[in-house]
Amino acid sequence: MTDEASLKADWRKWTAAVFLFGVGFSIYSGVFQNFLRTRLRADELGLGVLESLREVPGLLTALTMVTLVALAESRVAAIGLLVTAVGIGVSGLTASIPQAVGVAVFWSIGFHLYATMSSPITLSLAKGQEGGRHLGRMQGIGGLATILGLALGAGMSLFVPQSDFEPYFLLGGILIFAAAVLTARLGHHAAGGKRSRLIVRREYSLFYLLSFLEGCRRQIFAIFASFALIKVYGLGTKQMLALYLINAVIIAITAPRMGKIIDQKGERGPLIFYAIGLILVFLGYALSQRVEVLIALFLIDNVLFSFSVGFTTYLHRIVRPGEMTPCVSMGITMNHIAAVTVPIGGALLWKASGDYRLPFVAGTILAVGSLFATMRLPRKEI
Numbered sequence: 524m525t526d527e528a529s530l531k532a533d534w535r536k537w538t539a540a541v542f543l544f545g546v547g548f549s550i551y552s553g554v555f556q557n558f559l560r561t562r563l564r565a566d567e568l569g570l571g572v573l574e575s576l577r578e579v580p581g582l583l584t585a586l587t588m589v590t591l592v593a594l595a596e597s598r599v600a601a602i603g604l605l606v607t608a609v610g611i612g613v614s615g616l617t618a619s620i621p622q623a624v625g626v627a628v629f630w631s632i633g634f635h636l637y638a639t640m641s642s643p644i645t646l647s648l649a650k651g652q653e654g655g656r657h658l659g660r661m662q663g664i665g666g667l668a669t670i671l672g673l674a675l676g677a678g679m680s681l682f683v684p685q686s687d688f689e690p691y692f693l694l695g696g697i698l699i700f701a702a703a704v705l706t707a708r709l710g711h712h713a714a715g716g717k718r719s720r721l722i723v724r725r726e727y728s729l730f731y732l733l734s735f736l737e738g739c740r741r742q743i744f745a746i747f748a749s750f751a752l753i754k755v756y757g758l759g760t761k762q763m764l765a766l767y768l769i770n771a772v773i774i775a776i777t778a779p780r781m782g783k784i785i786d787q788k789g790e791r792g793p794l795i796f797y798a799i800g801l802i803l804v805f806l807g808y809a810l811s812q813r814v815e816v817l818i819a820l821f822l823i824d825n826v827l828f829s830f831s832v833g834f835t836t837y838l839h840r841i842v843r844p845g846e847m848t849p850c851v852s853m854g855i856t857m858n859h860i861a862a863v864t865v866p867i868g869g870a871l872l873w874k875a876s877g878d879y880r881l882p883f884v885a886g887t888i889l890a891v892g893s894l895f896a897t898m899r900l901p902r903k904e905i
Contacts, residue, residue, distance in 0.1 A: 540705040545668025547698030553676045557760040558688045571870020577627040581635045581859030597709035600640035604703035606633025612696020615689030643848045658832040659782015666775030673768040734854035736893040738861030743886040751879045756814045770825045781829040790833040791900040797830035798894035808883040
């Protein structure tokens with residue numbers, strides 16, 4: 524097989540793996556909060572505790588990657604997918620919040636290994652050409668996978684009893700296991716080069732700051748926006764699956780275009796637009812109590828999230844040779860300093876005040892901080 528043919532084969536395997544992971548994970552995530560609410564009777568504090576502890580492996584990503592530095596990126600991703608598959612597959616067997624936390628922390632270890640490797644593998648396969656477009660394309664494939672996963676979940680909900688969640692989690696685990704097998708078979712094009720063990724450089728400080736702020740704001744919205752729709756406004760499993768499905772269709776259409784825009788215009792302009800949009804979305808959730816408005820904002824937020832590939836393309840543009848993966852690892856660690864603290868902090872704020880809107884007020888302030896940090900990005904050279 525020629526080098527070009529093997530590269531195309533790696534692209535096919537990686538694309539299929541990303542797609543299968545997306546289908547499996549969306550089946551799981553589409554019903555998980557309803558599982559917590561209806562099966563385990565979790566309240567907002569229980570949700571916050573679970574989400575915070577689940578993100579602890581992400582906090583330790585940089586240290587975890589030090590122990591796996593001898594392995595190629597594709598092998599690390601395959602191990603991560605395997606662990607994720609097992610954890611998600613048995614999630615339906617948990618009967619209490621502590622059990623659910625234990626299983627979630629277990630699969631989260633694997634998920635964060637995979638998430639750390641995902642962008643570097645894509646950029647390795649891209650060979651330095653149109654990184655934003657390729658990252659956006661993979662986001663679009665993830666969106667298509669989410670559409671299929673949520674459609675499968677919605678179809679299953681027609682004949683699976685409302686209180687029975689095991690079939691969703693088992694199917695999700697099987698599909699992610701298939702993604703692990705494909706990733707393990709990737710060739711040298713996805714392996715990346717020799718990489719450093721741990722990187723902390725001043726020149727990457729803006730990337731680390733942006734990663735931290737992105738983690739803060741993403742955790743607030745990803746956790747509390749959907750939980751507010753479920754708990755406060757009474758959206759059920761079928762309604763949430765339909766909402767996620769619509770969201771996935773929009774992302775599948777818009778994500779590849781966002782990547783092209785970043786390649787053409789650079790990161791600064793699109794990410795400033797992203798930050799301004801987030802401020803408006805958080806303000807909307809903090810001020811409005813109309814469920815129609817909140818649903819629209821939920822969809823808008825996820826479309827805006829497609830711009831976040833700009834953080835990775837910015838790093839790829841400034842990073843030294845061999846330092847991409849450890850820098851991404853450190854960025855994920857910075858992101859998860861927020862991910863570990865924000866859910867429990869937001870949950871305590873919600874529970875103490877009795878008002879779900881206060882976490883979104885805090886999110887607005889963080890989004891403003893993100894805007895000022897984003898304005899420090901360099902302009903694209905003409």
